[in-house]
Amino acid sequence: MSAGVSIGGPILAVEHLTMRFGGLIAIDDLSFTAARGEITALIGPNGAGKTTVFNCVTGFYKPSSGRLVLCHDASPTAEELDTLTQSGRRWAAATGGAVFLLERMPDHEVAARAKVARTFQNIRLFSGMTVLENLIVAQHNPLMAASGWTVLGLLGAPAYRAAERAAIERARFWLDRIGLTDRADDAAGGLPYGDQRRLEIARAMCTEPQLLCLDEPAAGLNPRETAGLTELLLAIRQAHGLSILLIEHDMSVVMEISDHVAVLDYGQKIADGPPDAVRNDPKVVAAYLGVEDEEVEQVEAEIAR
């Protein structure tokens, strides 16, 4: 299965993405797609620009140039996409879905409208709030609407109470899923590291995303926790048909769960394809391990090509 041929087309198309910080080019003309319902891994050595790509996709950075197209349900036709791009609008309804130009949207809108959820490399839970509260905060926007922008909620409207009960049910579902139901009323900051990682994923899932971006979800986990994590991610993809974009350094995780791998080095894509092909790609091996002296010129020539 390669990107583009899955049903409905790719969920995310990164096109000619470039991000400059002053004179530093963190991402240089990067293009790749994330297929719908699949797990796409973004790998590369430290400092390759993976997290920068994430920050661009989730709206935390404004890209210097390039287009980030996210489609709900089905890809738009080329004309629809062109019309939207030229209109200056941020999103539009399209054939059988909606299309969003993420580079134009602020971060909270990317999460709220385009339904892209993310986790962070260094865990960012609301540590002083309980596990349950973390999952309820994630459902802020629907609850805010149900509370009539606070007015109805302040008066104790039954509609809001029902919405809150539903939110608790959803939270409980995810707590069961990650095995933290017993710790629902404990502070999130007091959980062990592995539990915090899983909770962050559950919190992202509570926003009901279409695309889930995970920034090194297995970092700092022991082998048993890592196995649990891969199981969770595969189950999420299976049950919810969710598309996942993944940054990961743990190659066993990448090779086990990803359907598609894009490799970044110095802000450029050096390989793109199914895990097995990428693993044996000489450029990838060179980027990670370096090369023998006699091969340097050959590899340099290949990279320059």
Added chain:
Amino acid sequence: MALVAAERPGVAGRLVAALKDAALAALLALGLAVPILALRIDQDINNQPVLRARWDDVALAVALVFAARLAWLLLRPALAGSAAKARPASTGAGHLAARAFALAGAVGLVLYPLIMLALVGKSGAIKWIDNFGIQILIYVMLGWGLNIVVGLAGLLDLGYVAFYAVGAYSTALLVHNLGFGFWLCLPLAGIFAALWGILLGFPVLRLRGDYLAIVTLAFGEIIRLVLINWVPVTNGYAGISGIPKPTFFGLPFNASDEGFAATFGIEFTPLHRTIFLFYTILALAFLTNWVTLRLRRLPIGRAWEALREDEIACRSLGINTTSTKLTAFAIGAGFGGFAGSFFAARQGFISPESFTFMESAVVVAIVVLGGMGSQLGVAIAAIVMIGGTEILRELDWLKQVFGPDFEPTQYRMLLFGLAMVVVMIWKPRGLISTRQPSIFLRERRAVRADLVKEGHG
């Protein structure tokens, strides 16, 4: 020095170490006391400066420090032992105790005027209800209002007095220019203050921490300077007087035939108005508390707290941090405006003097001492700090101890600072530092103070 004491467990060894330590502290005190206390320049009858030495005061200060340090070092092991045993478990039981305490406090506040009447009689009660009751409740309300901004949303606002001033001045101006009554001015003052809160909120949205604090501080000063200098409208330093006192739903509190007393067929006394004002501010404070507690359990309140914990995570979850911050500023400011409106009506006279930075600092101190985010803690802190400074006025008997020149109120700031130092050593996160969750699945468990963040600004 303390380490030396720990290494030598013998009683004699400990005593020697403690004596050494206390002597060092006394030496330090001497160093500080000589430049501060030893020499004083007074003016004699001919307005000539006279240098007066006060070595006895220096000796007293040094002796006090020595004795206090020695006592502390010798008694500390015993105190630490008992404190460790008495540490309460932070569970649902603690929450119930706090609720019971809060309920008792609320009932006590409602009965306060009657208790005072019974204790000191009609003539004495006015002072206790007005100077203590009303004054403290104004600060409780300001503390609760600022608690939304500082305690829940984690935005350090050092210019809160600006909204208090906006509320007071809008009441005064509406009364004088449009002839509105107090009960119409009150909500309008809140709305105006909330609008000013949004106005302040916009430019400071990008600022965090120290920078936010400085800009809000400047905002408070700007409002005060405008009040001083915009003489045609605000009458400058002279202030605005003749603001009518609140009426009992149209019935004025006076001795006339249409007055409150005559209508209800009771004897006129100024006490009626004081008691009415007390219950008005009590109702306003309870309203603030009710709204805040309610908001905490609504999405907006949880978003405030989430903002305090981690702003970036908030944005990754689709929370619009701009509107979340602005609502915190607006609602906090609105309550400040209510308090200001009440203040104007109670005093009958307002001037920029009442809205100095000192007021902001006191309210921030109340919130920080009480424990950021804790309604009960803030109320206790307001009672202790404002009540404590007011009670200094009552300590006339101290003049018999220290001589007729002794004026206890002069030591207000000293005691204020001392109290803050003590609380910050003893409870660095405020009196009530644990956080009660806004929602729970099985049982309510308080969140430890060290896990709760203070916010980044």
